[in-house]
Amino acid sequence: MPSPLNDAALDQLFREARTYNAFLDKPVTTEQLHQIWDLMKMGPTSANQLPARIVWCTTPEAKERLAGHASDGNKDKIRHAPVCAILAMDIDFHEHLPWLFPHTDAKSWFDGDEEGRKVSAFRNSTLQGAYMILAARAVGLGCGPMSGFDNDALDKDFFADQPKWKSNFICTIGYGDEESVYERSPRPDFDTFNVIL
Template sequence: MMTVLNDATLDQIFRTARSYNGYTDAPVSESDLHAIWELMKWGPTSANQLPGRFVWCTSDAAKAKLAECCSAQNAPKVLNAPVTVIIGMDRDFHNYLPELFPHVDAKAWFDGNAELRAASAFRNSTLQGAYFIIAARALGFDTGPMSGFDAGKVDAAFFADTPSVTTNFISTLGHGDPATIFDRLPRPAFEKFNSIA
């Protein structure tokens, strides 16, 4: 039986966690990136589709290339963060289903149906992006997920060799600088946006 996580853990992942606009000089190593992946990969996706494709921009060259695709407001965030992650989505994810979901012929569900593959890739890569944020926070890192970029330019710059992959969103990653966050924004009470049927 599952147990409730303690308040300190829940605070770190949700209640006191923030989206950061800037980071300290504390490094993020390649082994840290692997640790985040090894945790987040266990998050559920429909039929274990795992359509997310991640580019971890760690070099100055990669971050500069990505910054050129971003809005004027977001480009400095990308350049100054230790890492910026491109969360992509592979519309041909179904080709991996014989390996990832082997007990039925799940690939056949998507063969010849580009519209279904696109919808599934978007939905499930978004889930994987959320798992990335949760895993990073659980391991002591901070993130800054964002829109504010030209997806077509990002695709051309980073996914030209894999045309079935397109960009979903991007996120900075590091150890957040508290001076770069805004005041906490409100969250509504349950009754405002929820109903029980």
């Protein structure tokens, strides 16, 4: 039976983890990106859909291209991060269900229902994006997840050959610069937003 994580692990994943607006001049390796994927892919999604698709922008050219679709406040964050991940979702994720979820004919649940697939892909890719952030923290990196970009323009640019891929959010990744974090915003206690019935 699993044991609770120790305080150091909980601090690294949650309590002391922060959103970084800048990163140290220290590279993130391809091996670390593989480590992130190998952790995040283990998180649960409905019927093992795994609809997230990730483009890891690691070169100055790729980051500049991505920055061109971002709001002014996010452009430099993207340009100067060691890695910037485009977390996207595949609307046709169901095509992979015969091998990802072989227990039953799950593909048939989604055939002919693109709107339903969009809802499910958004929900489950968002879950995977959260797993990505926790996985990056687990391997010793920091993250700066962001909206603030033109989804349609980004999709036309980066996913022209995959028209069923749609961007969800962007996340910068690297060794976080502690000087770039804001004072922590309020985190309410349990009774503020929770009900036990």
